[in-house]
Amino acid sequence: MRRSSRHADRSLGAALLSLLYPSACPVCNNPSDTLRHAPLCRVCWESITKYEGPSCARCAAPLVSEYAAECGECLQRPPPFTGVLNFGLYAGALSEAIHLLKFSGVRRLARPLGAFLTELTPPAAAGIVPVPVSGRTLRERGFNQTLLLSRVLSRAAGVPVMMDLLIKKRETPPQIGLNARERAANLRDSFAVRGKLHKQRLVLLDDVMTTGATVRECAKTLIKAGAGEVTVVTLARSPLT
Ligand SMILES: [Zn+2]
Ligand SMILES: [Zn+2]
Numbered sequence: 001m002r003r004s005s006r007h008a009d010r011s012l013g014a015a016l017l018s019l020l021y022p023s024a025c026p027v028c029n030n031p032s033d034t035l036r037h038a039p040l041c042r043v044c045w046e047s048i049t050k051y052e053g054p055s056c057a058r059c060a061a062p063l064v065s066e067y068a069a070e071c072g073e074c075l076q077r078p079p080p081f082t083g084v085l086n087f088g089l090y091a092g093a094l095s096e097a098i099h100l101l102k103f104s105g106v107r108r109l110a111r112p113l114g115a116f117l118t119e120l121t122p123p124a125a126a127g128i129v130p131v132p133v134s135g136r137t138l139r140e141r142g143f144n145q146t147l148l149l150s151r152v153l154s155r156a157a158g159v160p161v162m163m164d165l166l167i168k169k170r171e172t173p174p175q176i177g178l179n180a181r182e183r184a185a186n187l188r189d190s191f192a193v194r195g196k197l198h199k200q201r202l203v204l205l206d207d208v209m210t211t212g213a214t215v216r217e218c219a220k221t222l223i224k225a226g227a228g229e230v231t232v233v234t235l236a237r238s239p240l241t
Contacts, residue, residue, distance in 0.1 A: 023038075023039040024039070025039055025040055025041035025044055026039060026040070026100070027040060027096050028041060028044055036112055037109060039106075040093055040097055040100075040109075044093040045093060045097075045112070047092060047093050048088060048094045049088065050116075050119060051088050051089050051237070053066075054066035054068075056069075056070050056074055057069050057070055057083075058071075058074040058079060058084070059074050059079055059083075059084050059212050060085070060086040060209070060234070060237055061212075061237065062089065062237060062239055073180065073211075073212070079219070080216060080220040081215060081216070081219040081230045082230060082231050083232070084209065084212075084215070084233075084237075085120040085121070085122055085231065085233045085234070086233075086234045086237045087116045087119065087234070087236065088235070088236050088237075089237060089238075090236035090238045090239065094235070094236050095208075095236065097109050097113055098113065098207055098208060098235060101207075102141075102207065105141070105142065110145060110148035110149055110152065111152055113149060113152075113235060114149045114150075114152025115152060116235060117149060117152065117156075117233060118152070118153060120233060122153075122157065122231055122233055123201065123203075124159075124201070125159055125200075125201045125203045125231070126159075126160075126162075126200035126201060127162035128154050128159055128161050128202075128203045128205055128233075129150075129161075129162050129166050129202050129203065129218075129222065130144060130149070130150040130161065130163070130166075130205050131146045131166075131204065131205065131206040131207075131215065132144065132146075132168040132191070133168055134168045134171040134172070135171075136171045137171065145207055146205050146207055147161070149235065150205045153203075153205065153233070162202070165195065165197075166193055166194075166204075166222060167191065167193075167194060168190060169189075169190055169191065169192050170190050172186050172187055173186060175187075175210070175211075180211045180213065183211055186213075187217040188217065190217065191217055191218055192221065193221055193222060193225035195225075196225065196226055197222065197225050197226035197228075199226065199227070199228035200227055201227075201228050201229040202222060202230050202231070203231050204218055204219055204222065204230050204233070205232075206232065206234050206235075207234065207235050207236070208236050208237075208238070209234040209236070209237050210238045211238075215232045215234075218230075219232065
């Protein structure tokens with residue numbers, strides 16, 4: 001009796017879910033089977049794991065060899081941040097989920113994605129600074145995904161979100177197709193700090209880190225404004241190309 005009512009609950013839940021989210025999982029095409037991270041199915045969601053392979057000690061770029069401590073980019077151009085704590089690789093179900101959050105407006109994915117960040121252990125900090133988007137992007141998208149992720153980490157770590165500290169002053173052309181030097185030039189002086197900082201240690205949070213041009217520019221801007229130290233926290237790091 002008990003079992004059958006539980007079964008009835010489940011099928012009612014599934015029916016309700018298919019009404020609300022008639023979509024298939026974008027990774028494997030099976031029907032979505034849970035509200036928590038729909039439209040991604042359970043199997044695909046559970047395929048998202050923390051990257052534990054060799055990575056640069058400074059910027060967390062995945063490395064081919066475990067014998068190299070730092071990547072060529074960090075050796076040539078030491079970054080302004082102290083280190084990067086990254087969760088996974090920007091591939092498979094994780095990249096699909098971030099894409100859905102960012103470009104398809106599936107806001108509810110911020111909570112389960114943000115939960116991955118709570119598996120990282122950032123140093124004690126005065127605040128979490130979300131990488132900002134420009135006013136135009138904010139109007140078009142309706143939210144800043146790094147702010148949503150920051151709130152999840154903030155609640156878990158008991159560190160406040162410094163929401164309006166760092167702003168993006170102007171819209172910059174997309175970084176796609178640009179090399180590292182062009183990316184840096186594209187972003188130069190596009191961020192600003194509101195107010196003064198007094199040697200605080202900050203956590204800078206971004207969703208995806210590709211070449212690192214964005215977090216480099218943000219960290220540089222924060223340190224120029226008086227921050228003592230910046231540690232970057234990211235959800236996904238692009239695999240080496
Ligand atoms: Zn799936
Ligand atoms: Zn590096």
